[in-house]
Amino acid sequence: MKYFDQLKKQSEFYVFLIIILLGIIIQMRSGLFFTNNNLLDIARSMIVPSIYAICAFLAFLSTGPDVSFPLIAALSSYIAIDVTTKMGYAGPVIVTFIIGIFFGMLMGALNGFIIVRYKFPSLIVTLGTSTIYSGLLLGAFEAQRMDLPENLADFGRTSLMTVVNQKSGLGSTLPMTFLIMAGLYILTYLVLNFTMTGRGVYALGGDEVSAERAGFNVKQIRFGIFLINGAIAAIGGLCYSIMSMRYLPTEFAGGEMIVIAAVILGGTRMTGGVGTLKGCILGTLLLTMVSNSLILAGVAVIWQRVFIGMIIIIGTAVSALQGRSSAKVSHKPRKEAA
Amino acid sequence: MSDIILSVNGIKKSFGGVHALRGVDINIKRGETHCLAGENGSGKSTIIKVISGVYKPDAGNITIDGSEYSEMTPQEAIRSGIQVIYQDFSIFPNLSVIENLAFNQVLANKQKLVNRKEFRKVAEEAVEKIHFSVDLDARVETLPVADKQLIAISRALLDNAKLIIMDEPTTALTKNEVGRLFEIIEDLKKNGVTILFVSHKLEEVFELSDTITIFRNGENVISMPTSEINEEKFTYYMTGRKFDKEEPKAARMFSEVVLEAKNLSAPGFEDVNFKLHKGEILGVTGQLGSGRTELSLALFGMLKKTAGETLIEGKEVDISSVQIAQKNGLALVPEDRLTEGLFLPQSIIRNITVSKLGKLAGKMGIISEKTLEEESSDWVGDIGVATKDHTLPVQTLSGGNQQKVVLARWLSMSPRVLILNGPTVGVDIGAKYDIHRLLRELALQGMAIIVVSDDVSEVLATCDNVIVMQGGRVTGYISGQDLNTDSLAQAIQ
Numbered sequence: 001m002k003y004f005d006q007l008k009k010q011s012e013f014y015v016f017l018i019i020i021l022l023g024i025i026i027q028m029r030s031g032l033f034f035t036n037n038n039l040l041d042i043a044r045s046m047i048v049p050s051i052y053a054i055c056a057f058l059a060f061l062s063t064g065p066d067v068s069f070p071l072i073a074a075l076s077s078y079i080a081i082d083v084t085t086k087m088g089y090a091g092p093v094i095v096t097f098i099i100g101i102f103f104g105m106l107m108g109a110l111n112g113f114i115i116v117r118y119k120f121p122s123l124i125v126t127l128g129t130s131t132i133y134s135g136l137l138l139g140a141f142e143a144q145r146m147d148l149p150e151n152l153a154d155f156g157r158t159s160l161m162t163v164v165n166q167k168s169g170l171g172s173t174l175p176m177t178f179l180i181m182a183g184l185y186i187l188t189y190l191v192l193n194f195t196m197t198g199r200g201v202y203a204l205g206g207d208e209v210s211a212e213r214a215g216f217n218v219k220q221i222r223f224g225i226f227l228i229n230g231a232i233a234a235i236g237g238l239c240y241s242i243m244s245m246r247y248l249p250t251e252f253a254g255g256e257m258i259v260i261a262a263v264i265l266g267g268t269r270m271t272g273g274v275g276t277l278k279g280c281i282l283g284t285l286l287l288t289m290v291s292n293s294l295i296l297a298g299v300a301v302i303w304q305r306v307f308i309g310m311i312i313i314i315g316t317a318v319s320a321l322q323g324r325s326s327a328k329v330s331h332k333p334r335k336e337a338a
Numbered sequence: 339m340s341d342i343i344l345s346v347n348g349i350k351k352s353f354g355g356v357h358a359l360r361g362v363d364i365n366i367k368r369g370e371t372h373c374l375a376g377e378n379g380s381g382k383s384t385i386i387k388v389i390s391g392v393y394k395p396d397a398g399n400i401t402i403d404g405s406e407y408s409e410m411t412p413q414e415a416i417r418s419g420i421q422v423i424y425q426d427f428s429i430f431p432n433l434s435v436i437e438n439l440a441f442n443q444v445l446a447n448k449q450k451l452v453n454r455k456e457f458r459k460v461a462e463e464a465v466e467k468i469h470f471s472v473d474l475d476a477r478v479e480t481l482p483v484a485d486k487q488l489i490a491i492s493r494a495l496l497d498n499a500k501l502i503i504m505d506e507p508t509t510a511l512t513k514n515e516v517g518r519l520f521e522i523i524e525d526l527k528k529n530g531v532t533i534l535f536v537s538h539k540l541e542e543v544f545e546l547s548d549t550i551t552i553f554r555n556g557e558n559v560i561s562m563p564t565s566e567i568n569e570e571k572f573t574y575y576m577t578g579r580k581f582d583k584e585e586p587k588a589a590r591m592f593s594e595v596v597l598e599a600k601n602l603s604a605p606g607f608e609d610v611n612f613k614l615h616k617g618e619i620l621g622v623t624g625q626l627g628s629g630r631t632e633l634s635l636a637l638f639g640m641l642k643k644t645a646g647e648t649l650i651e652g653k654e655v656d657i658s659s660v661q662i663a664q665k666n667g668l669a670l671v672p673e674d675r676l677t678e679g680l681f682l683p684q685s686i687i688r689n690i691t692v693s694k695l696g697k698l699a700g701k702m703g704i705i706s707e708k709t710l711e712e713e714s715s716d717w718v719g720d721i722g723v724a725t726k727d728h729t730l731p732v733q734t735l736s737g738g739n740q741q742k743v744v745l746a747r748w749l750s751m752s753p754r755v756l757i758l759n760g761p762t763v764g765v766d767i768g769a770k771y772d773i774h775r776l777l778r779e780l781a782l783q784g785m786a787i788i789v790v791s792d793d794v795s796e797v798l799a800t801c802d803n804v805i806v807m808q809g810g811r812v813t814g815y816i817s818g819q820d821l822n823t824d825s826l827a828q829a830i831q
Binding site: 192 | 412423426428429430431432433437442443445446449450451452
């Protein structure tokens, strides 16, 4: 019972309930939701958004919104693919990833440097840099659609799991990129929960001045977050290209809002310090379900966005109300204006 | 071991030409409770920051336990056993009690990994030191302020603090919590911990301290044993002003009812009845959570009433919004002026005139800067806001002067009824005296005033009649001649 009481306090729990409910409704109306191919499809569609969700999550947790990850993904994966294509590189894909990660981190470092050094709001800085990156991508590099080099294409064709639905004959495959996502989540989870640096991310998001007084290296941690975000964005960008089997320069921008919505939905506090990776996954799952499966329930595609919008508002309202009730007890003592 | 644990000698510190400290000496004896008092801006916070190593002094030196330092880093201060408990407690509201307690020590040991068992052990050890019982797994933001403070204290003790500096520790506490804190302080003293306590609340200073040091304008005016000082001297040293004894007010007669509440209920209180007359100052008092604040909000339309009615000059008015309240001549000076009442980064002029812009605007609704300036400087002069330049942001003023700006704004509307919630919370003695005098003058001119306060001396100094609230109900009405310290204290209990 005590366990249940604690569950009730977490917004993740409510998102989980909505997911189950929505699943049951779609199943009742179509009979196609709880089928092996549909579930695998959802898992497949979640891969890239949930990788991006880590970026949005880490940024909110420590500092504030980061909206640059789609463009960092676009530009860094472009460079990695372009370079390996031109070199005729055909070795292990890890090298392509390393190149992408390197450039992603470079771009993340620029975000981090400006935000840490000049204490500018992260929203403005990342908006600015992502505009720069998009300008570089389309202007300086004149990026076009392009096919993947053979090594990436091969990696994209390898599947982790393939299922065929006996009744409908529809099939679905889970690509290898799923493992990359899972790996990133496990790694992030371990760092956040079992290292002092990880706890520092939470501490910093809770109260920056206190974190500094306690002895955390606030600047280093914050810079590190944006550096890592660059790397994760690059991985996300490469995974996206691998899964689409080609590089599509214009398909990246605009993805940030739905990812941020998913993260907030999953209980991450916009003002920092509170949130879990479990919440990120659940939030992403919910929004993926809506965009993938609502059509199964007979909701026309044109209404899909209305539903997504409603879920974002309702879901965020739940966590906002929770935040309000816990904020009532807390009272910030006024600072002396000396 | 010397008898003096900490002595600072000739410390000077200025910020861009402003002398915050002009050569200060303090000696703190081992094991005593030493109180540092002074008005806002007298340099109290600055000296604490010098002692804790946050600021480097321009001149002078600090001796801790016999070793002399000309300047210190925060780490050195902590290593020599000095711990500061800041007003914001330096806690992480989003994390568990355990982590809040354990972080400092774990980081100091340069551990890189998280060992939850060890965290818990450290935390248990910390709360044990002051016999503090709290759910160690609770998220700190869900705890009451007093518990947050105790977390900060037990964390300080973990670092083997010899001298604990508390910066206005009672500001956000209720009466009971203050009592508990004092017990803990007494306990610490018995264990040989020295306490430097910053406060400007008279009663606390007298109750708790062995020695008092009073600062004014960046100088140490006096250091003496608490037993040799009285209230009058204390006020004098603090403000440099002598105050007239407040004369006992003659019971006044009122005839014209301005505001009347009949069986008024809203979330937080119910069934409140009172009549407020022209020229009367009505006190509303009671402990935190008695419904006093809610009553003031409901009268001003910020809280929706659930039953009953309010009458203004005999006519029923449904005050369902702030706009309706203002239209009917009501004004409210809120409890937390910083978050509810002021635009801190904006200039004094703008803060004073903002509620009156409609009236000050010329034809076509255009507002001239000159009109605003005239209006504002009139008020700055009348009400005595201590500032050289009223184009400066309000946040450059001390607490008392900020409160005067809020007052000026509402007075410029010439309200019929002025409601003040905790008018002098966090305000120093001089400004408090000024505000009380101002309120009495306004009442004599015919304004009806409601003072919501739990400060007994304030209620006595200002109010003609008092209603006492408890648990959301009116439990007493004390009028005119019956109003004194005893009757009030009894009614509040």
